[in-house]
Amino acid sequence: MSKTLKIDRARLQRELDELSLITEGTPPVVTRVLFSEADLRGRDFVKKLCREAGLTLRQDAVGNIFARWQGTDKKHAVGTGSHIDAIPNAGKFDGVVGVLGAIEAIRALKRSGFKPTRSVELTVFTAEEPTRFGLGCLGSRMLGGVLSADKAARLADREGKNLAYWRKRGGCKGDLKSVRLPKNVYDAFVELHIEQGPILEQKKLDIGIVEKIAAPSTLRLQLTGVGGHAGATLMPGRRDAGLAGAEIALAVERAATTTGSPDTVGTTGIFRIEPGAVNSVPCKAYLEIDLRDTNVKTRNAALKEIEAAARAICQRRKIGLVMERVNMDPPAICDARLVRTVAEVCGELKISCRRMISRAYHDSLFMAQVCPTTMIFIPCYKGYSHRPDEYSSPAQIEKGVRVLAETLARAANG
Numbered sequence: 001m002s003k004t005l006k007i008d009r010a011r012l013q014r015e016l017d018e019l020s021l022i023t024e025g026t027p028p029v030v031t032r033v034l035f036s037e038a039d040l041r042g043r044d045f046v047k048k049l050c051r052e053a054g055l056t057l058r059q060d061a062v063g064n065i066f067a068r069w070q071g072t073d074k075k076h077a078v079g080t081g082s083h084i085d086a087i088p089n090a091g092k093f094d095g096v097v098g099v100l101g102a103i104e105a106i107r108a109l110k111r112s113g114f115k116p117t118r119s120v121e122l123t124v125f126t127a128e129e130p131t132r133f134g135l136g137c138l139g140s141r142m143l144g145g146v147l148s149a150d151k152a153a154r155l156a157d158r159e160g161k162n163l164a165y166w167r168k169r170g171g172c173k174g175d176l177k178s179v180r181l182p183k184n185v186y187d188a189f190v191e192l193h194i195e196q197g198p199i200l201e202q203k204k205l206d207i208g209i210v211e212k213i214a215a216p217s218t219l220r221l222q223l224t225g226v227g228g229h230a231g232a233t234l235m236p237g238r239r240d241a242g243l244a245g246a247e248i249a250l251a252v253e254r255a256a257t258t259t260g261s262p263d264t265v266g267t268t269g270i271f272r273i274e275p276g277a278v279n280s281v282p283c284k285a286y287l288e289i290d291l292r293d294t295n296v297k298t299r300n301a302a303l304k305e306i307e308a309a310a311r312a313i314c315q316r317r318k319i320g321l322v323m324e325r326v327n328m329d330p331p332a333i334c335d336a337r338l339v340r341t342v343a344e345v346c347g348e349l350k351i352s353c354r355r356m357i358s359r360a361y362h363d364s365l366f367m368a369q370v371c372p373t374t375m376i377f378i379p380c381y382k383g384y385s386h387r388p389d390e391y392s393s394p395a396q397i398e399k400g401v402r403v404l405a406e407t408l409a410r411a412a413n414g
Contacts (some may be wrong), residue, residue: 004112005405009398012104016397019045019084019100020092028388032086034132035063035170042084043170046124049103054110055122061174062152062167064139065124069106071116071412078118078411079189079371080105080404083128083139083363091390093380097397098192099124105192105405116412118187125363132157132166134220134270134288135326137363142179144369146329149176186371188338188411191364192404193375194392198383199356206399207353208377209342213368214263215296215331216361217303219289221248221310224320227275227283242273242282244319251309252289261298263359266291266306288326294357296330303328332365335372338411342376345406351399360385376403 022045024031024038032039043065050057050067058066068077082098102122109116126139133155141147153176156162195201200208225241249268256266270288289306293299307323314321339355346353358364358375367373378400381391392400 005108005402006111007104007108007398007401007405009394012100012397012401013394015049015100016092016096019096023086025089028092030086030090030092030388031088032084033088034085034127034138035166039085040170043124046084046099049100050122053103053107055106059172060179061172061176062139062142062179063126063170063172064143064179067122067124069110069116069120071119073117073119076118076187077121077185078408079121079123079186079367080191080408081123081125081363082191082193083125085127085129085131087129087131087386089388090386091384091388093194093390093392094196094385095128095193097194097378097392097400101192101397101401101404105401105408108401108405109409114409116409118412120408120412121186128363133163135218136216136361137366140363140366142176143181144366145180146366146369149179152176181370183370188335189364189367189371189373190338190342190404190407190411191362191367191373191375192400193362193377194380194385194390195377196360196380196383196385200377200379201382203354204352205354205379206351206396207342207346207403208356209339209346209353210358210364210375210377211334211339211355212294213332213334213358213361213365213375214292214294215299215329216290216292217299217328218326219291219303219306220324220326221245221287221289222322223285223287223314225283225317226281228281230279230281233281238281239318240281241285241319244313244317245271245273245285245287247313248287248306248310251313252291252306255302255305255309256291259293259298259302261293261295263294263357264292264298264302265359266302292359292361294331294359300328329361329365332368332373334368334374338372338374338407341410342374342403342407345403345410349402349406351403376400376407
């Protein structure tokens, strides 16, 4: 297969560049929030490429897009894919390499004359990023049965617009209960992605083969204090929600750095105060905290420590507290057989690789609930991601697409 497989690097690069110009920001900034005008145009662009590649398209009730290359076996399929939504002020490679790269992998297999036994299906997942609803991997959570239709229906954005509103805008039809996939729909799922870390670049390696995906969790806190004039409200009597929030943010850092696990990371990524005036004591604060680890025990212990600290801080400062665990997901252990397959492909292609952990979580975390799963990482410049200067070279992307194509071919006819 490798001798006849030709990756059209130039075409893929043009498509990556073209999609990056579909943005709510000013290039090179890429911003595509779920079902925004830019996201909808980006989806249309991907659908056009899929149709041109001869793939059969469908969209489910939450907006996950499926593009299938039908094999001779009507019952089984091999999956791949990623996402094209992007957080504000992001770059053009996160997620997108796994979508456009998968399309090129399928085109390359077709050009080589390969005929799949199992169907090969690309999924463009809805809202991998948590920007719209504060919950990441909306589409894959529902596909994997991790998020129920009832809970999904209750999601709303900061303006109070719920999922039903955005589904209508996105042209999604059908019952949300229909989104969940049966366990036997895929024999394997392989996601191509930039590493979003510096290891491959530092080690001068071409490919990372993911054996485990870290366990994420999210806390949402609403703090209510008492506002007042910044000049007239004296310090001893203040009930400052902003200061309580600041203490909690520092408690997150303390908890994440004292678990004994090198993989524990904690981030207070959202911190808003009201009324937001320089001469007014904050009466309310809103925090969202991201806590992750590859070890679920140390993650959970740190989470409990943060929750206890938040309660103690608010009690001492006489601040009202409403605290919600948005998600507490387990880690995903990738399929050993698929990991070996990717390693064998790399060996035969003489492409350097190493087995590794994904400290960022991805849609594959939830596809692992459905079928055997792994991920293929390619290097990115200094590990940068979620910023406009994230970068993987055309040569690095080409190697990733080649490994993906060969892996899909073996999974489809193995």
